[in-house]
Amino acid sequence: MSSVITETAVTIQVDGQEVAVPEGATILDACDAAGVETPTICYGPTLTPVNVCRVCVVELDGSRALVPSCSRPAEEGMVVHTDSERVRHSRKMVLEFLATGVDVSQADELGQWAEHYGADPDRYVPGGETMDEPVRVQDNLYIRDYDKCVLCYRCVEACGDDAQHTYAISVAGRGFGARISTEFDVTLPDSACVYCGNCVAVCPTNALQFKTEFDLRQADDWRPEDQTVTQTVCSYCGVGCNLELHVQDNQIVKCTSPDDHDVTKGNLCIKGRFGWNYV
Amino acid sequence: MADLHFGEDQPTEAERAAIDAIVSQAEAATVVETERVVRGGRSRRRGLRHQLLPVLHSLQHEIGWISPGGLNGAAERLGVPPAEAYGVATFYELLRTTDPGHRDDVVHVCVDPACAMAGNDDLQASLEADGARVHASPCLGQCERAPALFIQGVGRPDQVPADDDEKFRLPQAGDPGLRVLRRVGVVDPTSLDSYRDHGGYEALAAAIEMGPDAVITAISDSGLSGRGGAAFPTGIKWRAVADEPGPDKHVVANCDESEPGTFKDRIVCEHDPFAVIESMTIAGLATGAPHGWIYIRGEYPRATARLEDAIAQARAAGLLGDDVAGSGQRFDIEVRRGAGAYICGEETALFNSIEGFRGEPRNKPPFPTTHGLFSQPTAINNPETLINVLDIVIDGPDAYRSVGTERSPGTRLFCLSGRVGVPGLYEVPFGTTLGELLDVAGEPTGDLSAVLLGGAAGVFVGPDALDMPLTLEDTREAGATLGSGVVMVFDDTVDMEAIVVRIAEFFRDESCGQCVPCRVGTQRQHEVLVELQSSRQPLAPQRAELIDDMALAMVDASICGLGHTAASAVRSALALGLIGNSQ
Numbered sequence: 001m002s003s004v005i006t007e008t009a010v011t012i013q014v015d016g017q018e019v020a021v022p023e024g025a026t027i028l029d030a031c032d033a034a035g036v037e038t039p040t041i042c043y044g045p046t047l048t049p050v051n052v053c054r055v056c057v058v059e060l061d062g063s064r065a066l067v068p069s070c071s072r073p074a075e076e077g078m079v080v081h082t083d084s085e086r087v088r089h090s091r092k093m094v095l096e097f098l099a100t101g102v103d104v105s106q107a108d109e110l111g112q113w114a115e116h117y118g119a120d121p122d123r124y125v126p127g128g129e130t131m132d133e134p135v136r137v138q139d140n141l142y143i144r145d146y147d148k149c150v151l152c153y154r155c156v157e158a159c160g161d162d163a164q165h166t167y168a169i170s171v172a173g174r175g176f177g178a179r180i181s182t183e184f185d186v187t188l189p190d191s192a193c194v195y196c197g198n199c200v201a202v203c204p205t206n207a208l209q210f211k212t213e214f215d216l217r218q219a220d221d222w223r224p225e226d227q228t229v230t231q232t233v234c235s236y237c238g239v240g241c242n243l244e245l246h247v248q249d250n251q252i253v254k255c256t257s258p259d260d261h262d263v264t265k266g267n268l269c270i271k272g273r274f275g276w277n278y279v
Numbered sequence: 280m281a282d283l284h285f286g287e288d289q290p291t292e293a294e295r296a297a298i299d300a301i302v303s304q305a306e307a308a309t310v311v312e313t314e315r316v317v318r319g320g321r322s323r324r325r326g327l328r329h330q331l332l333p334v335l336h337s338l339q340h341e342i343g344w345i346s347p348g349g350l351n352g353a354a355e356r357l358g359v360p361p362a363e364a365y366g367v368a369t370f371y372e373l374l375r376t377t378d379p380g381h382r383d384d385v386v387h388v389c390v391d392p393a394c395a396m397a398g399n400d401d402l403q404a405s406l407e408a409d410g411a412r413v414h415a416s417p418c419l420g421q422c423e424r425a426p427a428l429f430i431q432g433v434g435r436p437d438q439v440p441a442d443d444d445e446k447f448r449l450p451q452a453g454d455p456g457l458r459v460l461r462r463v464g465v466v467d468p469t470s471l472d473s474y475r476d477h478g479g480y481e482a483l484a485a486a487i488e489m490g491p492d493a494v495i496t497a498i499s500d501s502g503l504s505g506r507g508g509a510a511f512p513t514g515i516k517w518r519a520v521a522d523e524p525g526p527d528k529h530v531v532a533n534c535d536e537s538e539p540g541t542f543k544d545r546i547v548c549e550h551d552p553f554a555v556i557e558s559m560t561i562a563g564l565a566t567g568a569p570h571g572w573i574y575i576r577g578e579y580p581r582a583t584a585r586l587e588d589a590i591a592q593a594r595a596a597g598l599l600g601d602d603v604a605g606s607g608q609r610f611d612i613e614v615r616r617g618a619g620a621y622i623c624g625e626e627t628a629l630f631n632s633i634e635g636f637r638g639e640p641r642n643k644p645p646f647p648t649t650h651g652l653f654s655q656p657t658a659i660n661n662p663e664t665l666i667n668v669l670d671i672v673i674d675g676p677d678a679y680r681s682v683g684t685e686r687s688p689g690t691r692l693f694c695l696s697g698r699v700g701v702p703g704l705y706e707v708p709f710g711t712t713l714g715e716l717l718d719v720a721g722e723p724t725g726d727l728s729a730v731l732l733g734g735a736a737g738v739f740v741g742p743d744a745l746d747m748p749l750t751l752e753d754t755r756e757a758g759a760t761l762g763s764g765v766v767m768v769f770d771d772t773v774d775m776e777a778i779v780v781r782i783a784e785f786f787r788d789e790s791c792g793q794c795v796p797c798r799v800g801t802q803r804q805h806e807v808l809v810e811l812q813s814s815r816q817p818l819a820p821q822r823a824e825l826i827d828d829m830a831l832a833m834v835d836a837s838i839c840g841l842g843h844t845a846a847s848a849v850r851s852a853l854a855l856g857l858i859g860n861s862q
């Protein structure tokens with residue numbers, strides 16, 4: 001982020017520090033510019049903010065409730081606190097709440113923040129409700145393990161307005177019973193899904209996994225530390241999507257694309273995402 | 280819009296007819312899609328999508344559930360992705376997405392506090408013994424005639440048996456001191472002529488004469504504030520919408536009261552529907568909004584029918600339409616039925632519901648005055664608020680302020696229920712004490728233990744609060760709230776733990792599930808209270824701390840008012856010692 005103040009810059013104060021951001025930037029952008037690290041779950045750099053997880057909340061002078069930094073535009077003169085007692089409390093509670101009902105064992109970043117804020121999911125009533133969903137294995141490309149779902153809406157947005165415009169999934173139900181679902185929970189092959197895997201790419205908790213990763217984890221043989229990542233350009237068509245091939249034991253185990261790539265913004269199609277068995 | 284994929288299930292002929300019955304009369308909305316800045320700011324007025332909820336209602340009514348074929352047919356006809364249509368259908372209490380295996384009517388029996396005190400479980404047992412299909416329902420908005428029933432018809436109209444029961448009278452009908460309820464129980468609610476005989480449409484004529492600016496100034500000077508719960512100054516809201524450029528603006532009457540203990544909108548809309556229409560029309564002309572909407576609870580069939588009838592009569596008389604009462608301005612009203620979701624009384628959730636999306640609240644800002652229905656400027660008010668406008672326009676703000684207090688001018692409607700002599704809807708000046716109000720309603724019938732003020736989202740107060748003047752300022756100072764005007768009375772025979780556990784369960788059930796603090800917080804809060812209830816022990820200190828910790832996060836970090844208030848009644852019950860002591 002540039003520190004040069006242009007005509008369209010707004011200046012806000014983050015934890016006592018003046019920071020200038022372009023008009024239209026969010027409070028989260030300003031926190032980034034100020035070097036203040038902020039936990040996020042539902043926010044994704046390639047997605048429109050939905051401000052539902054509430055872990056990025058900050059205290060804004062003049063606002064009664066805390067505000068979500070990911071979606072709130074920075075306005076001239078705002079005074080923001082990111083480490084007040086109230087902010088730490090709400091962030092801790094969000095992380096605690098999620099850990100009480102969801103399997104967050106594969107959400108590494110979330111776990112680090114939970115530790116940072118001292119979240120204690122064990123202090124709740126034993127035997128409380130959990131997601132309690134079977135793993136949905138319906139094809140050889142990716143699986144859905146909604147026990148790990150924090151309902152961040154990222155997959156819904158990636159499947160819909162933000163990337164793919166396929167709209168194969170939505171949030172269904174209400175309250176604690178809300179789940180990501182196709183219509184009537186039909187299987188993915190029966191749904192509108194086109195297997196672009198862009199939902200898998202944005203999932204922050206590994207609720208959506210490549211089938212290859214799932215199988216290796218089942219065999220207790222998923223070893224990220226032994227994996228290499230090879231950058232290449234997809235050979236299927238002329239668009240020029242960058243691929244990151246994750247390789248373990250000389251086998252491709254999954255494929256991603258960089259979020260900051262001009263062409264893909266992290267998105268791929270079925271061929272780029274899953275079509276590497278010929279290699 | 281993308282190419283949509285539809286499954287192979289096809290609607291039956293009956294389902295297709297149910298869809299066509301709605302869609303064939305509908306006009307496609309102007310398609311406006313603007314880039315979404317935040318979730319709260321997106322504009323999604325897409326073709327016929329705003330007909331999704333009416334179509335789902337129609338399917339539910341025709342065969343008793345939303346089948347895969349019916350959903351596909353609706354989705355295809357309206358250009359909505361089936362997964363999203365399913366997301367909408369599964370959001371509402373009155374819509375089923377599993378085959379009930381029968382085509383019988385469903386009898387909804389209320390399980391919320393006023394009805395629990397009145398023996399809802401006995402009623403439910405006797406109905407079940409008679410072979411009825413009973414569904415335990417959250418508050419049905421008939422707390423003055425508890426225990427409440429609502430019969431959801433399959434293939435025939437919905438019914439509320441108590442609507443025809445003569446013993447439920449309007450306790451203050453004909454009282455000359457009334458303002459808002461002046462015509463209720465006096466005027467013929469099915470007759471425009473009768474409404475006119477009682478001064479109806481004089482305010483609209485006066486408003487046209489005054490012009491928009493003078494009308495809004497009068498509203499501002501009167502000190503009128505919103506009666507739905509948030510008490511926002513009405514004049515400021517209208518001015519903000521009036522100041523927005525362009526003709527695509529809306530006026531919405533929020534008749535989706537679902538706060539347990541609240542039934543005022545039902546009575547006002549059933550007994551004085553023309554007053555709602557007239558005051559909305561004044562709002563439309565004052566703010567320059569040609570589009571009016573009434574969003575009313577799906578559980579209110581008679582109020583809905585009377586409003587629709589009143590709209591038709593007003594339209595035929597030139598009081599709605601392209602040239603309202605010779606003003607040269609356009610204003611007309613569409614009625615939309617909710618389908619059983621407390622959260623849709625939250626204004627931005629209500630907008631999403633009308634637009635054909637899940638009734639999830641939007642983050643604010645942006646506010647409805649700039650980004651309301653279809654992301655266009657919108658003035659949204661409660662019927663009680665709107666009806667106050669009529670007197671302000673005719674008599675002026677000074678006369679309006681002649682009752683009430685400086686900071687809470689005018690009168691207020693209160694919904695009395697529970698252990699009180701004559702439950703019902705009462706209008707008293709702001710500043711009347713709680714004790715005086717209870718006296719007007721026939722006094723508590725037993726040894727008063729507590730009063731729930733403002734509904735499930737409000738707070739319990741004890742007998743020592745009887746001297747508290749019922750004003751915005753006094754209740755706020757006491758840490759209480761008037762909310763939507765609920766005054767639910769409890770005596771010392773009531774099992775308060777069961778009441779409070781039910782309130783916690785209500786919030787758990789009614790949370791939309793969008794944000795983490797509310798989705799999980801309401802669930803865990805309920806679990807703590809169930810544990811307390813079954814333990815028969817005093818509340819342990821670490822549990823008290825957990826309740827406080829959860830409450831603070833819900834207040835501070837939830838998206839909307841549901842999460843902000845979900846712990847309010849629970850914590851006040853603990854503070855008053857109504858629950859949490861050893862049994």
